[in-house]
Structures are given as C-alpha cells and as structure tokens.
Amino acid sequence: MIDDAASADLVLRGGRVHVLDPADTRGEAIGVRSGRVLAVGSVTELEPLIGPATTVVELDGRAVLPGINDSHLHASWLGALWPHTVFGGGAPDGPLVSTDAERSAALLRAGELLASLGITSYTEPGIGPGEDAGTTGSFGSAVLDAYRALDAEGLLRARVNLLLLFGLVDGASRTEDILAGIQSARIATPHPERFRIAGVKVFGDGIPPMRSAYIHGGYVDGSHGELLIDGAHETQREANLRTVIRAAHHAGLQVAVHATGDRTIDLVVDAVRDAMAERPADLRHYLVHADMLRPTTVPELAGLGMGATLQAGIAAFTGEWAAAAFPPEVGAAPWPLPALIDGGVNATLSSDAPVLSPDWRTEIAAADRLLGPAEHPRARMHELLRRYTAVPAWQDHAEAWKGTLEPGKVADLVVLSADPDDVGPAGMPGVAVERTYLGGEVVFDASSEPVEAGA
Ligand SMILES: [Zn+2]
The missing domain is CATH 3.20.20.140 (Metal-dependent hydrolases)
Structure with a gap:
C-alpha cells in the first residue's frame, strides 16, 4: 500500500530527463510534489512514488529540461x-x-x-x-x-x-x-x-x-x-x-x-x-x-x-x-x-x-x-x-x-519533442516545445494552444 503523503503529484516518465547539475545527471523519469522536484531516476526507481492521486505523463522518448x-x-x-x-x-x-x-x-x-x-x-x-x-x-x-x-x-x-x-x-x-x-x-x-x-x-x-x-x-x-x-x-x-x-x-x-x-x-x-x-x-x-x-x-x-x-x-x-x-x-x-x-x-x-x-x-x-x-x-x-x-x-x-532539476528545487520544466543530445545545437531550432510547467503547474501545452509565429 502506498502512503499517499509520500507519493508524487506528478510523474513524467519514459524519456530523457536532464538535471543540468554540474555532474550532468540524467534520468528516465522525474517526480514532482508540491511544486518541487521530488526525485529524478529510472522508471523503476520512480515507481514507488506513484500513488492513486499521481498524474502520470508518458514521455515516449521526449526530453525534459529545467x-x-x-x-x-x-x-x-x-x-x-x-x-x-x-x-x-x-x-x-x-x-x-x-x-x-x-x-x-x-x-x-x-x-x-x-x-x-x-x-x-x-x-x-x-x-x-x-x-x-x-x-x-x-x-x-x-x-x-x-x-x-x-x-x-x-x-x-x-x-x-x-x-x-x-x-x-x-x-x-x-x-x-x-x-x-x-x-x-x-x-x-x-x-x-x-x-x-x-x-x-x-x-x-x-x-x-x-x-x-x-x-x-x-x-x-x-x-x-x-x-x-x-x-x-x-x-x-x-x-x-x-x-x-x-x-x-x-x-x-x-x-x-x-x-x-x-x-x-x-x-x-x-x-x-x-x-x-x-x-x-x-x-x-x-x-x-x-x-x-x-x-x-x-x-x-x-x-x-x-x-x-x-x-x-x-x-x-x-x-x-x-x-x-x-x-x-x-x-x-x-x-x-x-x-x-x-x-x-x-x-x-x-x-x-x-x-x-x-x-x-x-x-x-x-x-x-x-x-x-x-x-x-x-x-x-x-x-x-x-x-x-x-x-x-x-x-x-x-x-x-x-x-536545475535537483531534488527540492522548483519544478519549472520544459518538455521537448526530441533530446538535445540527439539533435545537437544545430538541430535545436527544429525541436518543438511541447509543454511547460511552472512550479509543477502546466502553463503551456502545445496540443491545446496555437502560437503566433515571429515575423
Ligand atoms: Zn537589452
């Protein structure tokens, strides 16, 4: 039985999570609670943080950055x-x-x-x-x-x-x-x-x-x-x-x-x-x-x-x-x-x-x-x-x-369509921003908001 008080509000999993700390830590999943990063790790490591009230987002290979x-x-x-x-x-x-x-x-x-x-x-x-x-x-x-x-x-x-x-x-x-x-x-x-x-x-x-x-x-x-x-x-x-x-x-x-x-x-x-x-x-x-x-x-x-x-x-x-x-x-x-x-x-x-x-x-x-x-x-x-x-x-x-996405820091996140490491800097302009979280709350979702392009 999972203790709900210990579970995450939000888990994004199945992609590449870049913590962007000096050691360049990466994970496959990230857990968020009360607007803060709870943990970054493998899908298996984050599994115990998923409770009945947790929103789980499948990244399907997408990348997450601070x-x-x-x-x-x-x-x-x-x-x-x-x-x-x-x-x-x-x-x-x-x-x-x-x-x-x-x-x-x-x-x-x-x-x-x-x-x-x-x-x-x-x-x-x-x-x-x-x-x-x-x-x-x-x-x-x-x-x-x-x-x-x-x-x-x-x-x-x-x-x-x-x-x-x-x-x-x-x-x-x-x-x-x-x-x-x-x-x-x-x-x-x-x-x-x-x-x-x-x-x-x-x-x-x-x-x-x-x-x-x-x-x-x-x-x-x-x-x-x-x-x-x-x-x-x-x-x-x-x-x-x-x-x-x-x-x-x-x-x-x-x-x-x-x-x-x-x-x-x-x-x-x-x-x-x-x-x-x-x-x-x-x-x-x-x-x-x-x-x-x-x-x-x-x-x-x-x-x-x-x-x-x-x-x-x-x-x-x-x-x-x-x-x-x-x-x-x-x-x-x-x-x-x-x-x-x-x-x-x-x-x-x-x-x-x-x-x-x-x-x-x-x-x-x-x-x-x-x-x-x-x-x-x-x-x-x-x-x-x-x-x-x-x-x-x-x-x-x-x-x-x-x-950075070190545990305890605010869950300000951006979900990208591709991993920056796979496309390299020259390929970054072609990577789509799919979702943005501010303190664990969605402030942009590409699937629901058309955006005006620059001139
Ligand atoms: Zn200026």
Missing part, C-alpha cells in the same frame, strides 16, 4: 511588438502602449509567448522613471505598476527579475537622477520567488557597429565613442559612472551595466573592484553584452564574482557591420564566450528580445557556431543549456532553489 531562464529579455517591449522584432524589421515607430490596459496586455502576451517557448524565468532589464516620457511607453514606471498588479493577481506566467532604470533605454542618463533613484528604491515585493526587483540597470555606452561603444582604440573615422552618462568632459563622465556603480553597491543593489566597448568594460570592472574593496558583498554585478571584453579581463570578472549576459545571435547578426566600424588591422571584436567559459565566469546566454526573437533554441545554435566545432558534443550541449538555466539562476541569486 525551465529556460532568459537573463536579458524586455518582456514589456516584446509583448507590445511581437510578432515583430527589431532585427526582423517591420516594427512600428512611436508609442506602443499608453494605457494601463495596454501595458498589462503586453505583459500577458509576452507571458503567453514565453511559456510557449519553455521560458519560465527572465530578467526584465530596465523599467523605471527614466523612461516615463519615453517614446514607446514600454519602459516607464507604469510598467512596474503593471507588473505589481499582475503579480498580485497571480497572472505572471514566468518568474520575473526586474532591474530599475533611472535613465533612458539606450540613451542618456543623469547622475543626479540615478543617485536619487538608488536612494529611494523600494525593492521589497510580496512574492520575490515570482516577482523580484533585483537592482539597477545602467546604460554605459552604445554598440560597436554604430561606433558608439566607448573604446580604448579608435574607429575608422578616428572617433572612440562616448559614455552615455552626463558630464562636462570625458574624465567627468568616467567619474560619474563610477559614482553610480559605487552608490548602487553600497545600497545593496545588483548593478547590470550595458557595456560593449573595452573602455567601458574596464571602467565598470574597476569601479566594482573599488566598491568591493570598500565593502565586500555578494551582489553579482554583471556586464550586459560585453562585446569587446578582452581575455585579460576574464580572471578579474571571476575574481570579483561578476557575471555577463551575452547574445550570440546579436554577435552573429552584427558581426560584419561591427567589423566595418574598425580599421582593418583591428577587425571585429572577438566574441568572448569561449574565454568566459574557460575562465569560470558565470556568463549567461540571452536573447535581448525583442531585439531578436526570444527563441532560445536559435540562440543555442548561434552560440555553438561562434564557439566552433566541439571536441565533446555532449559536454558542449550541457554547457550551453546550463547558460540558459543554472547560470542565470545564479544571476538571480536563486541557484539554491531553481535552475
């Missing part, structure tokens, strides 16, 4: 723009959302889309007063209110980490505004495991193809880019960027800095080093994009406990364009992912949607192409998948309870 975590995804903007993307073209200019109903509808639409892709967590990188008068309406304080309201109603279909923004998206910011914002930031939320305010997003510079990344060398036209923070001259702007990083660190806020040029990256690392020397804290500040990160900076990132969120698809899309910005002898900046992986830096993969489609499967394929042929294909796949699950959980300060 839910995908996109560490840099503008859901509010994505929900308003989809099926258009910035790089895909056709995106309308001007305001996208202007009313509470529209803002909330955009977030719900994004939630639906992300659930259909198996994405159960994401970081919304930059919402706040800096964009209250912004053209799109997708990044202002009212979006933060919309998030709070949807969270209160239990309508968020993914776990959200949000970064506050006190300047413009991809634009200028005033030191005074950021400092005032940091001082008055209220980051407590009622259900931080579902909706959490992580810290602050700062736009350091632009992007290399536009010659707006702040660099040590020079572009073809002799310019070297500029920081986006205010200041009468270069030295003042550098000092101001350091000041806001220091202030956020002392306020206990995680700082994510959009930093693409090598000069911006060095400045950010330097500022974090100084802040950590004054007050050591496990805040996990990170670089966003990090296009021109040099291999020599990698050990410093590792030493300071800093991360980076990278978009292989953007690198692939803008590679030639970026190369044209630099003198021929310099060439395009090398993508730092291999160095970061080898250097033990908690670098995550992400889409930056709606710049690109939020489809992580194409991002895995793009990252694999950038890395070149793999000596050990299975280890490569494990590495890439972890940068979309376990490593972003670290960025969220949540590795103790999400990001």
Whole structure:
C-alpha cells in the first residue's frame, strides 16, 4: 500500500530527463510534489512514488529540461511588438502602449509567448522613471505598476527579475537622477520567488557597429565613442559612472551595466573592484553584452564574482557591420564566450528580445557556431543549456532553489519533442516545445494552444 503523503503529484516518465547539475545527471523519469522536484531516476526507481492521486505523463522518448531562464529579455517591449522584432524589421515607430490596459496586455502576451517557448524565468532589464516620457511607453514606471498588479493577481506566467532604470533605454542618463533613484528604491515585493526587483540597470555606452561603444582604440573615422552618462568632459563622465556603480553597491543593489566597448568594460570592472574593496558583498554585478571584453579581463570578472549576459545571435547578426566600424588591422571584436567559459565566469546566454526573437533554441545554435566545432558534443550541449538555466539562476541569486532539476528545487520544466543530445545545437531550432510547467503547474501545452509565429 502506498502512503499517499509520500507519493508524487506528478510523474513524467519514459524519456530523457536532464538535471543540468554540474555532474550532468540524467534520468528516465522525474517526480514532482508540491511544486518541487521530488526525485529524478529510472522508471523503476520512480515507481514507488506513484500513488492513486499521481498524474502520470508518458514521455515516449521526449526530453525534459529545467525551465529556460532568459537573463536579458524586455518582456514589456516584446509583448507590445511581437510578432515583430527589431532585427526582423517591420516594427512600428512611436508609442506602443499608453494605457494601463495596454501595458498589462503586453505583459500577458509576452507571458503567453514565453511559456510557449519553455521560458519560465527572465530578467526584465530596465523599467523605471527614466523612461516615463519615453517614446514607446514600454519602459516607464507604469510598467512596474503593471507588473505589481499582475503579480498580485497571480497572472505572471514566468518568474520575473526586474532591474530599475533611472535613465533612458539606450540613451542618456543623469547622475543626479540615478543617485536619487538608488536612494529611494523600494525593492521589497510580496512574492520575490515570482516577482523580484533585483537592482539597477545602467546604460554605459552604445554598440560597436554604430561606433558608439566607448573604446580604448579608435574607429575608422578616428572617433572612440562616448559614455552615455552626463558630464562636462570625458574624465567627468568616467567619474560619474563610477559614482553610480559605487552608490548602487553600497545600497545593496545588483548593478547590470550595458557595456560593449573595452573602455567601458574596464571602467565598470574597476569601479566594482573599488566598491568591493570598500565593502565586500555578494551582489553579482554583471556586464550586459560585453562585446569587446578582452581575455585579460576574464580572471578579474571571476575574481570579483561578476557575471555577463551575452547574445550570440546579436554577435552573429552584427558581426560584419561591427567589423566595418574598425580599421582593418583591428577587425571585429572577438566574441568572448569561449574565454568566459574557460575562465569560470558565470556568463549567461540571452536573447535581448525583442531585439531578436526570444527563441532560445536559435540562440543555442548561434552560440555553438561562434564557439566552433566541439571536441565533446555532449559536454558542449550541457554547457550551453546550463547558460540558459543554472547560470542565470545564479544571476538571480536563486541557484539554491531553481535552475536545475535537483531534488527540492522548483519544478519549472520544459518538455521537448526530441533530446538535445540527439539533435545537437544545430538541430535545436527544429525541436518543438511541447509543454511547460511552472512550479509543477502546466502553463503551456502545445496540443491545446496555437502560437503566433515571429515575423
Ligand atoms: Zn537589452
């Protein structure tokens, strides 16, 4: 007789379950109870967990992964723009959302889309007063209110980490505004495991193809880019960027800095080093994009406990364009992912949607192409998948309870039509997402929900 109290609410069995822990544990079945992983093992091992009230799902060879975590995804903007993307073209200019109903509808639409892709967590990188008068309406304080309201109603279909923004998206910011914002930031939320305010997003510079990344060398036209923070001259702007990083660190806020040029990256690392020397804290500040990160900076990132969120698809899309910005002898900046992986830096993969489609499967394929042929294909796949699950959980300060399928962690799961190991990274875009679970509850089922394809 099975003790019902000891049995699972849900068992998925007869496929390949990837725990995505460092040891790359796999099983044929997974059991879930009260929204958490109970066990992963063979079908036989899980048999005793099946009681009269257990829902049993036959996987028939399908694969199960931890839910995908996109560490840099503008859901509010994505929900308003989809099926258009910035790089895909056709995106309308001007305001996208202007009313509470529209803002909330955009977030719900994004939630639906992300659930259909198996994405159960994401970081919304930059919402706040800096964009209250912004053209799109997708990044202002009212979006933060919309998030709070949807969270209160239990309508968020993914776990959200949000970064506050006190300047413009991809634009200028005033030191005074950021400092005032940091001082008055209220980051407590009622259900931080579902909706959490992580810290602050700062736009350091632009992007290399536009010659707006702040660099040590020079572009073809002799310019070297500029920081986006205010200041009468270069030295003042550098000092101001350091000041806001220091202030956020002392306020206990995680700082994510959009930093693409090598000069911006060095400045950010330097500022974090100084802040950590004054007050050591496990805040996990990170670089966003990090296009021109040099291999020599990698050990410093590792030493300071800093991360980076990278978009292989953007690198692939803008590679030639970026190369044209630099003198021929310099060439395009090398993508730092291999160095970061080898250097033990908690670098995550992400889409930056709606710049690109939020489809992580194409991002895995793009990252694999950038890395070149793999000596050990299975280890490569494990590495890439972890940068979309376990490593972003670290960025969220949540590795103790999400990001892998180790027992006790939340049962955020994605069921795929084929095993990633069988298709390899290049075959991932052809693998279907069949079902998504958030905390053990189905939030997407392909058999019942048609999904709008991207443009
Ligand atoms: Zn972005």
